[in-house]
Amino acid sequence: MLFAAPLFAQDQKPDTSVAITPDYTVQCSTVPLASAACHSFDEMVVAKDDEILSILRTPEAYVCFRNSEDMFSVISIGLPFNLTFKKQANGALLAAGMVTYRRIKSGQNDESQLAFGNWITVNQEQYPFFSSTPKQDPTVSVSESEISLEHSYKNLAGGTTDYTIQIRRSTLRSTETIQWKNPGKDAKSPPDRGTLDFDGHCSVFK
Numbered sequence: 352m353l354f355a356a357p358l359f360a361q362d363q364k365p366d367t368s369v370a371i372t373p374d375y376t377v378q379c380s381t382v383p384l385a386s387a388a389c390h391s392f393d394e395m396v397v398a399k400d401d402e403i404l405s406i407l408r409t410p411e412a413y414v415c416f417r418n419s420e421d422m423f424s425v426i427s428i429g430l431p432f433n434l435t436f437k438k439q440a441n442g443a444l445l446a447a448g449m450v451t452y453r454r455i456k457s458g459q460n461d462e463s464q465l466a467f468g469n470w471i472t473v474n475q476e477q478y479p480f481f482s483s484t485p486k487q488d489p490t491v492s493v494s495e496s497e498i499s500l501e502h503s504y505k506n507l508a509g510g511t512t513d514y515t516i517q518i519r520r521s522t523l524r525s526t527e528t529i530q531w532k533n534p535g536k537d538a539k540s541p542p543d544r545g546t547l548d549f550d551g552h553c554s555v556f557k
Contacts, residue, residue: 375407375556377414382552385416388423391458392416402460406451407556413498413518415525415553422461424516426500427451428493433475446470448481450491452500464502466491496520508533518553525551
């Protein structure tokens with residue numbers, strides 16, 4: 352028996368197979384209203400852009416193309432393994448996790464965010480719910496139906512801008528909302544407030 356393993360190894364043919372790289376490109380004809388964003392994404396994938404590919408290689412990632420603009424968002428929400436869930440005093444199962452967000456505009460990084468939090472469920476047969484750590488920016492929630500990310504920041508006008516992206520997982524439709532509140536031009540002027548909404552469509556990679 353001591354000689355069986357070496358002899359068996361000698362009889363094996365060398366493994367000449369080559370690892371196949373997944374094709375992450377998207378058929379842009381499927382998102383005609385967001386073709387500019389889709390083509391930018393494909394360009395970065397073909398160029399093997401590390402920042403994009405590192406997110407796409409996670410267990411579950413969404414790429415959302417904004418209509419009529421050269422802009423797309425990439426969100427990774429990889430679920431934790433079942434063994435990482437710990438039973439809590441109230442009977443719920445809890446596991447630490449994180450969500451990664453990156454927005455690309457005209458082929459350049461426009462925004463990057465990382466949210467830490469917990470996945471929680473009542474049992475392992477039910478899809479867990481993710482909630483980011485309280486008082487953390489960005490604020491992220493993930494359910495079986497929807498993904499939502501909210502981020503606030505100081506803008507160049509000296510005011511505050513709130514950015515939100517929501518993804519409906521069943522239809523892969525996305526909505527982005529930008530709201531701002533800036534100080535008036537002088538003490539007598541009212542604050543400058545406004546809202547912009549952008550629709551889009553997503554592709555999911557698992």
